[in-house]
Structures are given as C-alpha cells and as structure tokens.
Amino acid sequence: MLDVKTRFDASARAVLHHGDCRDLLAEIGSDTIQLVVTSPPYNVGKAYEAKKSLDIYLREQALIIGECVRVLSPSGSLCWQVGNYVEKGKAGNIVPLDIALYPIFAGLGLKLRNRIVWHFEHGLHCTRRLSGRYETICWFTKSDEYHFELDPIRVPQKYPGKKHFKGPKAGQYSCNPLGKNPGDVWVIPNVKNNHVEKTNHPCQFPIELVERLVLSLSKPDDWVLDPYAGVGTTLAAAVRCGRRGAGAELLREYADVAVERVRAAAAGELRVRARNTPVYDPADAGSTLTRSPWTSSSPAADSPVVGQAPREGKPVLRSEQLRLLEERQSY
Ligand SMILES: C[S@@+](CC[C@H](N)C(=O)[O-])C[C@H]1O[C@@H](n2cnc3c(N)ncnc32)[C@H](O)[C@@H]1O
Secondary structure, three states: OOOEEOOOOOOOOEEEEEOOHHHHHHHOOOOOEEEEEEOOOOOOOOOOOOOOOHHHHHHHHHHHHHHHHHHEEEEEEEEEEEOEEEOOOOOOOEEEHHHHHHHHHHHOOOEEEEEEEEEOOOOOOOOOOOOOOEEEEEEEEOOOOOOOOOHHHOEOOOOOOOEOOOOOOOOOEOOOOOOEOOOOEEEOOOOOOOOOOOOOOOOOOOHHHHHHHHHHHOOOOOEEEEOOOOOOHHHHHHHHOOOEEEEEEOOHHHHHHHHHHHHHHHOOOOOOOOOOOOOOOOOOOOOHHHOOOOOOOOOOOOOOOOOOOOOOOOOOOOHHHHHHHHHHHOO
C-alpha cells in the first residue's frame, strides 16, 4: 500500500496534509513543484467555506498564489480553476473569479497560456439568469521556457480518413494519426450523483480534467501540487500518471477520502470515467424520456417534439407520458 506522508518529503510519492495549505506550502522548498492544479473555494458559502467580502477573499488568495509561485519550478505551470462569485441578493451581480484574480497572477510575473473553458451539463437551474454551464481553468507558466507536451493529450480526429486532394501531398492522410489538439473548450461531465467517481465532496474535479493537465504539463516523477486538495483528485490523477502528488485539505472528512483515493490510484483500483468517453446522450441510449408529452400538438402519441427529427427504432413513450398526452388530447 502506498505510504501517503502527512508532511512534505521530497523523496515521497504522495503527501496529504490534513490542515491549512499555508502550513504545507511553508514546508516546500522554492522551485520544487512542476505543476499546481487547484480549485480554490469560490467564496460562495459552500459547507467548507465562510463567505467573506470579495476584497478580503482576493487578498487571501494573493497570499496563497504567491506561495504557489515561489514553490513552482522555472519550467512549471499553474492551473487555477474557478467559476463565479455571486454577490449578495436574490439575483446578485456575478463576478467571474478568473477576471478578478488575473491581476494577482500577472503581478507575480506569470504568463497566461490558455484560458480553458470547461463545459458541463449539470448544475443549478437558475430562474433569473441563464444557468451556468461552464467554468474556466487559467493556465499560467512561470517563464517562457515551460514544459508542454501535446501528444499525450491528443483526442480522436473528427475525420481520421481525410486525405489531401491536391498538391505534393495528394492522397496522403491530412491529419495527425496521433489525434488532434484538444483545443481550449473541454467538454467533460462534472461529477454529480451518478458519476462513477462521485465521493462525499460536493464539487470534486473529474479525473480526466486533471489528467490532461498532468500529462501535458509535467513529466514522470515530477511533483504536482493541489493546495486545496478536497478528496484528492489532483493527487490521484498525478499518481495514476506516474507523478508525485502533494496537497492540503482542511476538513477531515475529505482528507481521509483523499488518502484512500490516492492509495487506490497507486494500486490501479480507483474507479474512473475512461478518458475520451463521449458525453452520455439519453436519446442515443434509447431513453423513453426524451420525447415530451407536453409540447406535441400531433394526435400521434409518439410524435417527436417540434423541431426535433424523429429517431428511428426508439421505444415509444412511457405509460405515464401516454396518459398525460391522452388527457391533453381530450380537452
Ligand atoms: C473546491 S474544493 C476542491 C475540490 C477538489 N478539487 C477535489 O477534486 O476534491 C476546495 C477545498 O479546499 C478546502 N480548503 C478551503 N480552505 C483551505 C485551506 N486554507 N487549506 C486547505 N484546504 C482548504 C475545502 O475544504 C474544500 O474541500
């Protein structure tokens, strides 16, 4: 079983400090960490955070970010994943935290390489604004001599059989056989109730999201740090990819799960959603719930929703939907 240390030890494979990240950071020497991947508290009043004014929040973040930059190696990267801070009130102003935090990173001399949009489909259903369905990951580097490898994170081509049709390369395949650049919009399901990776944490990272960063921005045996480790997704992803993982988590209920997950990752037993699995489409999966009984104006019980192409061979409506339809048609 992997020995997960509780204090930073450069010879270890994994360190999980149950406590404040400032204490862990203080133990790490300058220029030690190749990659920081984290999602800090967003100051939105989750169970694990006390909501404070935006000014105070940003000042506290500046201290932690400063420490993360100190421990980062000159070829290293820092990926800060955030969403929106919502001001008080029923329909308060939203403040995209990456915009608010950007001056802190820039002031420390970091260079922004990508602002990755992470799109997911599950979340709160807003009634007075559009429901939020993306967050961002700002990828910064400490210098211009940064480590970046594209090949391990290429994704399948849309048209892998496409060939050049003219010129000196006519007849040859026109795309990279290893796959294409994944781009800066990542469609990866967030970890909600039925997700195979779900734990007791309300907002854990999907493993795949972290693995893309780990595989492209670090090398085997490098240190990957998450100062706000939660249930240890960053560490588990690092260990799965043959890197070392370090992190801190304030709450015991998450820190304990983090240690278990890191050990399971080391043993090859962590349950994960396989990389590049297409997003689940209930209609393609044949769910009978994808036809609405409310919007159909056709007398045919199984007519498709207006504007939606009929799908061949799909099961007809469930009995409850049929009953509702019949009720409507009898008005
Ligand atoms: C957004 S969650 C991160 C979840 C994580 N990405 C995962 O996959 O599980 C932020 C976490 O930071 C922890 N936290 C908040 N302040 C902290 C601090 N000063 N030091 C260490 N952990 C802290 C919270 O308890 C919470 O679990």
